Amino acid sequence: MKAVPKLVNLVTPAHEHEFEAAHGLPEALPSGEVQLWQGSPDVKLMARQALHIDLVMGYFGVLLAWRGLSGWYDGAGLGPTLMAMVGMLPMIVLGLGLLAGFAWLMARTTVYTITNRRVVMRVGVVLSITFNLPFAQIAAAGWRARGRGGDIVLDLAGTDRIAYLHLWPHARPWHMKRTQPMLRGLADAPAVAQILSQALAQAEASRQALPQRAVVGVSRPQAHTNRPRTPSHRPPEARRHARHRPHLPATGPARGGHGRAVAQLFGGCRCLPAQRLQRRAAGRCAHHRHAPAAL
Secondary structure (H helix, E strand, O other), rough: OOOOOOOOOOOOOOOOOOOOOOEOOOOOOOOOOOEEEEOOOOOOHHHHHHHOHHHHHEEEHHHHHHHHHHHHHHOOHHHHHHHHHHHHHHHHHHHHHHHHHHHHHHHOOOOOOOEOOOEEEEEEOOOOOOEEEEEEEEEEEEEEEEEOOOEEEEEEOOOOOOOOOHOOEEOOOOOOOOOOOOEEEEEOOOHHHHHHHHHHHHHHHHHHHHOOOOOOOOOOOOOOOOOOOOOOOOOOOHHHOOOOOOOOOOOOOOOOOHHHHHHHHHOOOOOHHHHHHHHHHHHHOOOOOOOOOOO
C-alpha cells in the first residue's frame, strides 16, 4: 500500500504558532485572569488604513490618464493609445496585488487579546513578537472611527517606550518619539472599546480598594566620636598636622594630650617622625624654625 503524502495547509498552517499555550498568548492565563475579547484586524481596513491602497490606486489612475492624454496630444489614434494604456495594466495589477497580499498576511498573523488585567498584542509576519501591556502601564485609551471600523489607541505611562518600527503598523501614525500602540483595523471597534473601557475602570477601582500600607521612615543614629574636630579657622598647615598626627596615649588631660605626648617624645618638636628624619638631615626644622633637640 502506497503512503499518501500529507498536504501542507498554506492558508492556515497549524505548525506556525504551535509553541503558544493558547491562541495569541505566549503562556496560559494565570488564575484569576479572564479573557474578555480576542480578535484580528480586518483585511480591507488594514489595506486601506495601514498600506493606503486607495492612494496607490489613485496614483496609478493618474499615470493611466497621463499616458492617454500624452498619446492623444502626440496625434496617435485611439487604438494605439488604448494599447499603450493596456500595456501598463500588468505592472499596476502586480503592485496592487502585492499590497493586498501583504495586508492579508498582516491581518492573518495579528491577534489582539484583552483580559481583565492586560492587553496582549501578537504581531509580526515573518517573526512574531508578543507585547504584554498591563493595565497599570496604560495611562489612557481612546478609539477613533475609520470608515466602517475604527482603531483603539493606547497611551502608555512611564518612561519605557516600544520602538516605532517594532510596532508598525500597529502604532499611531507619526508618533515616533512617544509611541502609542494601536489595535488597528477593527471591524467592531465600538464594542471592543466598550469592553476595554469597562476592564480599565474595574482594574482602577480594584487598585484604589487595596489598603494603603503606611511607611514610617527610621533615621539612623549618627555615630558619636570623642575626637575633637579641627576648627575651620586654623591654618592649613595646622590642619595637616592634626590630620596626620599619630594616635599616641596622652599624658595629660584629653584636650591637647596628643600634642604634649609628641613634644615629650621628640624633644619639644611636634613634627611627625618622617619630618623628624628630614629635620635631622637638614639640621633644622622646616616648619617651626628652631634648632633640633638631641635624640
